[in-house]
Amino acid sequence: MKKYHKIFSLLSLAALASAGCKSPEHKTEVSKPVPSVAAFAVAKGKLSTSLTLPGELQAYQRVDLYAKISSFVKKLHADVGTQVHTGQLLAVMDAPEIGTQLAGAESRLRSAEAVYSASKANYDRLQKASATPGIISPNDIDLAKARQLSDFALFQSARAAYREVKVSQSYLEIRAPFEGIITARNVSAGAYAGPAGKGSELPIFSLAEQHHLRLVAAVPDAYATYLKTSGTVEFKIRSIPGKTFSARISRLAGALDSHLHSQRMEMDVTNGTQDLLPGMIAEITIPLPAKDSTFIIPETALVNSSRGIYVIKLHNGLTNFITVEKGRQLGNELEVYGPLLAGDTLLTKAAEEISEHSTFKKIVLRKVEQK
Incomplete structure (x- = not known):
C-alpha cells in the first residue's frame, strides 16, 4: 500500500507540473495608429485692414460774440439761422x-x-x-x-x-468776423451787455461757419502709427442713409491724449450743399494698410491659453510650442510676430489639448491664401 501511495503522489505532482508548464493563449499586441493632422507652410504677406470708429462734425470756425464795453442793445440786425457775410453789421449797442x-x-x-x-x-x-x-x-x-x-x-x-x-x-457796432450762420441769440433790444459782470454770462450771438466743416475723431494708440496726412477716409451719417462721404486727413495731433491715450485726427469737409450740420455724429472707416510683410496665419492656428499665446510647429513629426504676439486681424486671418521662419510647418487647427512633443507622422499640407 505504501508503494501504491507513493506512485499516486508522484503522478499527482507530474500532473500538476504538466499543468503548470502549459502557457496561456498568446495575444498579439495591436499598435495604436498615429493621428494625422492638417498643417500648412507659413509664409509672409501684407494684411490690409480698416478701422471703424465714431467721429463728430464741427464747424471749421466758431465764435461767441460779446459786447466789448458796457452798453445796452439798441438794435439787432440778425437772428438764429441768419446767413451773414464777413463784416456784416449784426447789432448796434448804445452807450x-x-x-x-x-x-x-x-x-x-x-x-x-x-x-x-x-x-x-x-x-x-x-x-x-x-x-x-x-x-x-x-x-x-x-x-x-x-x-x-x-x-x-x-x-x-x-x-x-x-x-x-x-x-x-x-465797439458799439458788432460785426461778423467771418461768413457763417447765426446759431444762437441770447439777448433782445434794450438788454444790458458788458464785458464782465451781470449781462455777460451768455454771448450776444454765436456764429459758426457752415460751408466748411472739420471731422474730428480720436484714434486709439494701437492704430496711431498707421495714420498719415493726405490719407483718405470714408464716413457715413446715420440721419443721411444710403450716402457715403469722403474726406482727406488734414491734421494729426502728433501726441496722445493723456486721458484717452488716443491721437486727435481732423479731416476738412466741404459742405457746399449744407446737408451736413455741425454736431452730427459720423461713422468713419479708416484704411490701415500694412507697412511691412508679416507672417499671416489662420485664426484656428493660434492658441490663446493660460500658458500664453502660441502656435504649434511640427518638426520631424514632433510638436513644438512657439510663443508669438498677435497683430491685426482681418476675417479669419491674423498677423503674428515671433521666432518663425518662412516655410515652417504649423498646425492648421491648434488646440490647448495638444501637448508638446506629441507625434504626428501623417501631415496634410494645406496652402493658406495670403493677402
Whole structure:
C-alpha cells in the first residue's frame, strides 16, 4: 500500500507540473495608429485692414460774440439761422457816456492843436528873424524851439486820447468776423451787455461757419502709427442713409491724449450743399494698410491659453510650442510676430489639448491664401 501511495503522489505532482508548464493563449499586441493632422507652410504677406470708429462734425470756425464795453442793445440786425457775410453789421449797442467822452476828447485835441500851431508859428518867425545878426538872441530861439516841441507832444497825446475814444465807439457796432450762420441769440433790444459782470454770462450771438466743416475723431494708440496726412477716409451719417462721404486727413495731433491715450485726427469737409450740420455724429472707416510683410496665419492656428499665446510647429513629426504676439486681424486671418521662419510647418487647427512633443507622422499640407 505504501508503494501504491507513493506512485499516486508522484503522478499527482507530474500532473500538476504538466499543468503548470502549459502557457496561456498568446495575444498579439495591436499598435495604436498615429493621428494625422492638417498643417500648412507659413509664409509672409501684407494684411490690409480698416478701422471703424465714431467721429463728430464741427464747424471749421466758431465764435461767441460779446459786447466789448458796457452798453445796452439798441438794435439787432440778425437772428438764429441768419446767413451773414464777413463784416456784416449784426447789432448796434448804445452807450451815451461814450459820446460824451468823444466830445471831450475832440475838444482837447482842437485846443492842443491850436496851441501847437501858435508855438510853431512863433518859432518860425524867430528863426526867420535870426537871419539878421543881432536881432534875436540864440537863447530865445532855443526857448521857442523847446516850447514848440512840448506843444507838439501835448498835441500828439490829445490825438491819441481822441483815437482811443473813437475806437471804443466803434465797439458799439458788432460785426461778423467771418461768413457763417447765426446759431444762437441770447439777448433782445434794450438788454444790458458788458464785458464782465451781470449781462455777460451768455454771448450776444454765436456764429459758426457752415460751408466748411472739420471731422474730428480720436484714434486709439494701437492704430496711431498707421495714420498719415493726405490719407483718405470714408464716413457715413446715420440721419443721411444710403450716402457715403469722403474726406482727406488734414491734421494729426502728433501726441496722445493723456486721458484717452488716443491721437486727435481732423479731416476738412466741404459742405457746399449744407446737408451736413455741425454736431452730427459720423461713422468713419479708416484704411490701415500694412507697412511691412508679416507672417499671416489662420485664426484656428493660434492658441490663446493660460500658458500664453502660441502656435504649434511640427518638426520631424514632433510638436513644438512657439510663443508669438498677435497683430491685426482681418476675417479669419491674423498677423503674428515671433521666432518663425518662412516655410515652417504649423498646425492648421491648434488646440490647448495638444501637448508638446506629441507625434504626428501623417501631415496634410494645406496652402493658406495670403493677402
